[in-house]
Amino acid sequence: MNSRSTARRLGILLSPPAAILFGLFFVPLAIMATYAWREGTFGAASRQFTWSNFEQLAASPGFLKLLGSSAGLALQTSLLAIVLAYPVAYLLAFSAGRYRLGLLTLLILPAWTSYLLRILAWKLILGSNGVLNYALLELGWIQEGVPIFLYSRTAVLITLVYVWTPFAALPIFSALERIQQPLLDAASDLGAKPWESFLRITLPLSFPGVLAAFFFVFIPTIGEWVTPALVGGVDGIMYGNLIQDQFVRALNWPMGSLLSMVLLAVTLVAVLIFNRFVNITEVGAYG
Amino acid sequence: MKKMQALLLGLLVLSLALAGCGAPAAANTELILLEWSGYELPEFWEPFAAQHPEIAPQYSFFAEDTEAFSKAQSGFEFDLVHPCSSYWRSYVDAGLVQPLDLSRLTYWNDVYPNLADEGEFDGQQYFVPWEWGYESILVRTDLVEEVPDSWADLWDPQYAGHVSVFDSGESNFVMAASVLGIDPYNATPEQVEQIKQKLLELKPNLLTYWTDYTEINQLVAQGDVWLAGQAWNDAYAALYDEGYEVEYLDPAEGRLGWVCGFGISANSANVDLAYDYLNAVMAPESMANMGNAYYYGVANAAAQPLLDEYFVELMDMDDPAVLADTVFYQSLTEEQRELFARIWTEVKAGE
Numbered sequence: 001m002n003s004r005s006t007a008r009r010l011g012i013l014l015s016p017p018a019a020i021l022f023g024l025f026f027v028p029l030a031i032m033a034t035y036a037w038r039e040g041t042f043g044a045a046s047r048q049f050t051w052s053n054f055e056q057l058a059a060s061p062g063f064l065k066l067l068g069s070s071a072g073l074a075l076q077t078s079l080l081a082i083v084l085a086y087p088v089a090y091l092l093a094f095s096a097g098r099y100r101l102g103l104l105t106l107l108i109l110p111a112w113t114s115y116l117l118r119i120l121a122w123k124l125i126l127g128s129n130g131v132l133n134y135a136l137l138e139l140g141w142i143q144e145g146v147p148i149f150l151y152s153r154t155a156v157l158i159t160l161v162y163v164w165t166p167f168a169a170l171p172i173f174s175a176l177e178r179i180q181q182p183l184l185d186a187a188s189d190l191g192a193k194p195w196e197s198f199l200r201i202t203l204p205l206s207f208p209g210v211l212a213a214f215f216f217v218f219i220p221t222i223g224e225w226v227t228p229a230l231v232g233g234v235d236g237i238m239y240g241n242l243i244q245d246q247f248v249r250a251l252n253w254p255m256g257s258l259l260s261m262v263l264l265a266v267t268l269v270a271v272l273i274f275n276r277f278v279n280i281t282e283v284g285a286y287g
Numbered sequence: 288m289k290k291m292q293a294l295l296l297g298l299l300v301l302s303l304a305l306a307g308c309g310a311p312a313a314a315n316t317e318l319i320l321l322e323w324s325g326y327e328l329p330e331f332w333e334p335f336a337a338q339h340p341e342i343a344p345q346y347s348f349f350a351e352d353t354e355a356f357s358k359a360q361s362g363f364e365f366d367l368v369h370p371c372s373s374y375w376r377s378y379v380d381a382g383l384v385q386p387l388d389l390s391r392l393t394y395w396n397d398v399y400p401n402l403a404d405e406g407e408f409d410g411q412q413y414f415v416p417w418e419w420g421y422e423s424i425l426v427r428t429d430l431v432e433e434v435p436d437s438w439a440d441l442w443d444p445q446y447a448g449h450v451s452v453f454d455s456g457e458s459n460f461v462m463a464a465s466v467l468g469i470d471p472y473n474a475t476p477e478q479v480e481q482i483k484q485k486l487l488e489l490k491p492n493l494l495t496y497w498t499d500y501t502e503i504n505q506l507v508a509q510g511d512v513w514l515a516g517q518a519w520n521d522a523y524a525a526l527y528d529e530g531y532e533v534e535y536l537d538p539a540e541g542r543l544g545w546v547c548g549f550g551i552s553a554n555s556a557n558v559d560l561a562y563d564y565l566n567a568v569m570a571p572e573s574m575a576n577m578g579n580a581y582y583y584g585v586a587n588a589a590a591q592p593l594l595d596e597y598f599v600e601l602m603d604m605d606d607p608a609v610l611a612d613t614v615f616y617q618s619l620t621e622e623q624r625e626l627f628a629r630i631w632t633e634v635k636a637g638e
Contacts, residue, residue: 040621041357041360042357042360042381043360043381045621056629060633060636062633062636062637063636065636065637066636066637127509127511128509128510128511129509129510150511151494151495229498232495233493233494233495233496234490234493234494234495234496237635237636237637241635242632242635242636245628245631245632245635246632248351248353248354249351249353249454249455249456249628250353250456250624250625250628250629250631250632251353251356251357251624251628252625252628252629
């Protein structure tokens with residue numbers, strides 16, 4: 001078989017998914033992007049070219065400030081999820097033994113239920129008649145039921161960390177699993193203490209997995225809107241809620257499109273910056 | 288380049304084939320409604336079923352007016368649509384609905400004139416009002432020290448953290464304007480700024496924005512929210528029935544009021560059926576069934592005597608003063624809608 005026929009076969013195999021990706025993802029996205037320069041959503045106004053959406057965005061510093069705070073929340077979520085996920089992944093990779101499959105299943109089990117259901121469950125825990133309040137009341141730490149955490153930025157953070165920790169654990173686990181036992185044996189033969197071999201062998205070798213975990217969590221979280229809408233209240237609102245409002249309530253697709261494209265650009269820039277520190281294809285291989 | 292053309296041609300053929308599947312059937316053989324869910328109950332249109340037993344109306348449900356409007360604008364084929372008054376002008380301006388032939392509406396003369404006026408544009412009637420309701424403050428009287436008596440009391444710090452308002456730009460803009468004594472539909476730029484500042488000042492008092500009936504009911508029932516702004520009749524009735532100590536205010540600035548109704552699509556091939564359906568839902572019995580089921584007001588005055596006494600008393604349906612003081616939402620122009628939405632987004636984003 002020569003390389004030419006290999007290329008042709010590859011082309012035949014790849015063309016259906018490529019066509020789907022192009023026709024059902026790239027084209028609609030490009031059409032949506034053009035709305036950023038349109039005067040209105042429907043009718044004659046939608047055929048009018050304008051920069052006014054950009055001007056309005058520039059005149060509304062609150063929008064970009066909210067993007068900043070959403071990025072901050074996504075960053076906090078990613079870091080916390082990684083900190084919580086790392087020991088879990090470590091346990092799975094090195095100590096779980098024959099329980100590995102069972103534990104791995106347990107880890108991803110909550111993901112089998114609806115995302116919405118899991119968020120609503122947190123309302124039951126955090127609400128003023130919720131489990132947390134009940135416990136605090138019984139302990140005598142508080143006098144009356146209060147929605148302490150619900151409807152706040154903290155509630156959004158707690159819920160997002162809960163949702164994403166299992167997903168952060170998977171790429172870290174997969175990276176840890178590839179570490180060759182002889183490397184660790186050699187380190188201990190040469191007199192390294194366990195914490196030394198962890199810091200100098202395990203951690204650096206699992207770093208691509210950690211980075212993959214970071215992107216797994218950060219990218220979907222920065223544009224999140226369901227969780228803040230349900231548990232965020234007035235202060236926990238995120239940039240994604242603004243975008244949703246533009247499309248669903250305000251019927252202002254041009255502004256919604258512009259806000260989405262800004263988010264996309266910010267995310268791409270973040271990925272490119274991280275790409276300078278680590279080879280992204282390597283991360284992909286571990287992810 | 289040839290390949291590209293072939294691909295585009297293929298896509299074109301495919302899309303035409305798909306479009307063909309959705310082509311309208313022969314005239315007056317089916318009826319498609321763009322409708323809120325909950326209004327498809329057979330007791331709301333019994334006369335139609337009796338008249339056309341062979342035709343089952345098909346419903347495409349929506350949860351927000353914006354959703355229905357964008358669906359209609361995107362080419363969805365329907366015969367009847369049921370938006371609320373603030374969107375009526377948009378349907379007319381976009382040419383989505385046709386002027387009504389009032390002589391074909393059996394019960395037209397019994398429709399409350401002030402509600403009917405809202406559906407008239409350029410001297411022609413485009414929408415038939417059907418149901419209307421209040422938006423007011425729902426109070427948990429057992430949790431507050433002092434029962435408020437005006438919209439302005441939502442800003443009172445004694446309720447801090449226990450107030451919720453409807454997540455709607457229009458609703459909050461109109462509410463804040465009426466507190467400030469400003470005409471929301473003709474506000475000057477300075478007044479718009481005042482309204483925005485006023486809404487920003489409300490934020491410290493708010494626990495959360497509510498988005499649907501279930502959410503606000505739960506928030507009030509759990510006791511997290513003491514003052515539910517812009518709550519509807521049915522929320523009050525439901526909580527009252529469940530035994531909660533709640534009161535539905537008649538605020539000093541007046542209750543806000545909404546009205547919704549039907550229009551016939553400009554492209555409908557089933558106009559005769561559409562008129563038959565309109566006459567069925569406007570019949571006094573049908574309207575009273577809806578009122579008694581959902582605690583909403585009826586647009587047909589002849590349905591008023593058929594309402595349950597309990598409901599009439601609970602909602603002050605027989606008190607002309609409350610209705611006269613009600614601040615009904617007006618049909619919005621695109622500019623007004625954009626302004627209300629923009630101010631609300633800016634308030635939520637927290638400028």
